Amino acid sequence: MTIDFAADISTIMDVDEFAVSVTYDGGTVSAIFDNETLPIEGPGFVPIHQAQPRLTARTADFASIAEDQALSIGSDNYKIKAWIDDGTGVMEIQLEKV
């Protein structure tokens, strides 16, 4: 029996399930947006609490991904700063808020 992994990813990346619409590269793709607030540590006594925007997306939707490409989610604008492709057709993209 073969597992249709691509179909599973498409289901997860559906805006009716876990994903949101992302405006990117002149079109719209769907991806899971995570914006958890995390403590940023440094040499100071106290940390800074900052949001950490990340996008989990189909690798195929970001085939020509490059640093500093723009995308928007709702009314918020971001730049792509880094990404990790997990090799199964899914990538995590690190965003910088503009």
Next chain:
Amino acid sequence: MAHVRKDIRDRVASVLTTGVTLVSSRVYTSRVYPLSEAKLPAIAVYTSSETSNLMSFQPPTLQRSMSLTVDVYARAVGTFDDDVDAICVQIEDAIGADFRVNGLAKQIHLISTEIDYNGEAEQPVGIASMTFEVAYVTSILDASTAR
């Protein structure tokens, strides 16, 4: 009566509130809670350690050497490193212009600066920790009055 250490900490915070315009009066003393985005850029002042030795028997006098830490927190796209350095300039100039801490100390001077950057969050963050050495003198019998 407050310890001279508190008076020095408060004086430095006051000088920085006036002199470091880049943080728009966001100067905290001994802050222990995290800083949110709305509170940046900011400065926090701590008196973190102190050593002392007997300066004279008559009158009994302590010569103290205190580490005063000024932490700088900045967040910006593209200019986070320049912003940290610009704030450090204003801190050094403001504290340098109050070399005797309004008469509370013999002298204050910068002994080290540690800087770190972080790009994990939605905007880059720069944090600097500046350590100043403060020399001051009190009577052994009265830690609340500077000599």
